[in-house]
Amino acid sequence: xxxxxxxxxxxxxxxxxxxxxxxxxxxxxxxxxxxxxxxxxxxxxxxxxxxxxxxxxxxxxxxxxxxxxxxxxxxxxxxxxxxxxxxxxxxxxxxxxxxxxxxxxxxxxxxxxxxxxxxxxxxxxxxxxxxxxxxxxxxxxxxxxxxxxxxxxxx
Numbered sequence: 001x002x003x004x005x006x007x008x009x010x011x012x013x014x015x016x017x018x019x020x021x022x023x024x025x026x027x028x029x030x031x032x033x034x035x036x037x038x039x040x041x042x043x044x045x046x047x048x049x050x051x052x053x054x055x056x057x058x059x060x061x062x063x064x065x066x067x068x069x070x071x072x073x074x075x076x077x078x079x080x081x082x083x084x085x086x087x088x089x090x091x092x093x094x095x096x097x098x099x100x101x102x103x104x105x106x107x108x109x110x111x112x113x114x115x116x117x118x119x120x121x122x123x124x125x126x127x128x129x130x131x132x133x134x135x136x137x138x139x140x141x142x143x144x145x146x147x148x149x150x151x152x153x154x155x
Contacts, residue, residue: 060150073135073136079104080134082131086149087113088101095117098114099114116139125150
């Protein structure tokens with residue numbers, strides 16, 4: 001190996017180390033920049049990655065019914081039309097309320113969901129809900145039944 005190839009290897013090594021350092025700096029900056037909040041100190045939270053801000057989705061109320069006890073809203077002629085993902089919930093939340101969702105076209109059971117009650121966890125979201133339905137509710141006492149549609153983030 002001659003003196004010239006040694007210089008080329010040293011130059012290549014320096015270039016590769018320089019590119020590695022530049023890549024590390026760019027990666028660090030990309031890790032820090034998204035979701036950065038304005039704050040007074042330049043160093044405050046410098047090593048902590050910041051979350052990327054997102055537009056929040058939310059549940060938009062479609063129907064509100066004040067109900068007492070078990071009710072067959074199908075027999076009463078109450079129909080609900082939903083545009084997409086939706087859920088059913090009740091207030092107060094500690095009262096046990098189970099809802100049968102029937103497809104209005106053929107009367108088949110579309111879903112059986114807990115709309116409230118202790119130990120039932122998260123409320124079920126009915127993702128394939130485009131259509132018109134009626135509800136049969138099993139519950140005791142007074143409660144408010146909400147049917148809410150999920151709205152995608154805007155922006």
